[in-house]
Amino acid sequence: MQKLGSDLAPSPEGGSSSPGDQFAKAENAIRHATPGFPGFGLVGTVAFEGAYDSARNNAADYLKHAKNQLSRWQQQLAEGAKVIKDAEASSTPKEL
Numbered sequence: 001m002q003k004l005g006s007d008l009a010p011s012p013e014g015g016s017s018s019p020g021d022q023f024a025k026a027e028n029a030i031r032h033a034t035p036g037f038p039g040f041g042l043v044g045t046v047a048f049e050g051a052y053d054s055a056r057n058n059a060a061d062y063l064k065h066a067k068n069q070l071s072r073w074q075q076q077l078a079e080g081a082k083v084i085k086d087a088e089a090s091s092t093p094k095e096l
Contacts, residue, residue: 005077020070027063
């Protein structure tokens with residue numbers, strides 16, 4: 001269980017291929033994405049830029065929350081593994 005949590009969660013240095021690190025990279029790429037020149041054009045900028053920024057930021061926020069959830073899972077899986085390990089250590093088999 002601990003290994004599963006470690007495999008899913010973002011690493012402290014952020015350079016692994018774990019889902020948590022991949023979510024962080026995708027969030028960063030999306031948050032800084034722009035349509036570039038000429039973008040939506042003069043009229044399109046007025047009409048679409050706000051909607052584009054909102055959609056882009058919402059998508060980046062979803063990835064940020066997903067990454068944070070993986071960090072919480074890591075902690076919960078580690079706690080679950082400790083409970084199982086402690087229960088196993090304190091149990092004694094019945095003698096027949």
